[in-house]
Amino acid sequence: MTVSYSDLAEAPPPAWGGDDEWLECVRVCDETHDVRSFVLRPLQARSFRYRPGQFITLRLDIAGEQLNRCYTLCSSPTRPDTLMITVKRVPGGKVSNWLHDHVKPGTRLSATGPAGSFCFPAGPVKVPARGQLYLSGGSGITPLMSMSRAWADLGLDADVQFMHAARTPQDIVFADELKLLARSLPRWRATMVCEGRGDTPGYSGLLGRLSLPLLRAQVPDLLEREVWCCGPAPFMAAVRGMLAEAGFDMSRYHEESFNFETPAADAPAAAQTQPTSTEAKRFAITLKTRGERFECGADETLLKAAQRAGIRWPFSCSSGVCGTCRTRKLAGEVEMKQGGGLRPREVAQGWMLPCCSKPLSDVELDR
DSSP, rough: OOHHHHHHHHHOOOOOOSSSSEEEEEEEEEEEEEEEEEEEEEESSBBBOOTOOOOOEEEEETTEEEEEEEEESOOOSSSTEEEEEEEEEEEOOOHHHHHHHHHOOOOOEEEEEOOOOOOOOSSSSOOOOSSSEEEGGGGGGGHHHHHHHHHHTOOOOOOOEEEEEEESSSOOOOOHHHHHHHHHHHHEEEEEESSSOOTTTTTOSSOOOOOHHHHHHHTGGGGGGGGEEESSSHHHHHHHHHHHHHHOOOGGGGOOOOOOTSOGGGGGHHHTSOOOOOOSEEEEEETTTTTEEEEETTTTTTTHHHHHHTTOOSSSSSSSSOOTTTTEEEEEEEOOOOOOSOOHHHTTEEEEEEGGESSSSEEEEEE
16 A cells, blocks of 8 residues: 555544454564564554554464464554554464564454553543553563653653663663653653663663662652553562552552463463352353353353363453453343453444353353
């Protein structure tokens, strides 16, 4: 697709839809030795509308296997013509390695979204009344980068302390751009914490791991800020422990609810270890298209019951956020506590998310 100057002067194109649509890769950027960014654009002119910190779900066919993965958008919605996702190559990871090895300009990917609640509230983006503290580890920097890029593009003077933890200086994603943001935003400050110097013996930044004494030293008004945290699960658990020890008001704490890079195939075994009550009422769940039927207790989700019955079901987050497992309910009632994976109009049309839905009666699904 070519773009002329006259195109840029025309009215903005219609919004990109939330249903399955194909995106084309237009650029690939190496961020570090094992992290790569992919810039995506719709096949037809569309405008991306989302909130900083949200994600899309890729639906891929890899070696004949249908796989779904969620990736945070590190781009800013102030630049609505393209999206950018940044992917770390995970040893043994089917999707991350496939993306690194096969996606190039011209590659087409099926995607849904955007979705997710780890983001600014709906409405015009404005400078928050309270100072912000961004804490990220590894590739968890992506949603916070989206937020920071939005601050810069909108010219808003947000009070942000950004602390990023990495193994070595070579592992800092967006290292150069973080320096540029610090120059362009008066009250936006970035601090890097590296476990070791790696191949940069002259590195003079902070060394070690993120700790409460370090946090207090770098952010003296820690207890007065609003905290946004994203990174590997152990990193976020450590941050929660530090904040609890410091007496932080956790109502002002936000974290990403699941790890976008963890292969979903690892989750069923964990789900099967969850005990179900033998006294709870059980309901029949029918998959009309597949002609299959299984039982689900009133105290378990439809997804867990399906996995226990040996039924393969695509999913990613298991928390009602990504929308990967969605299916249409034909009959029956469920209690669904989703986290933004479905739009209100989709719920009204009968769509539901088995990962966060418990049966209230026998249920028939269009699957």
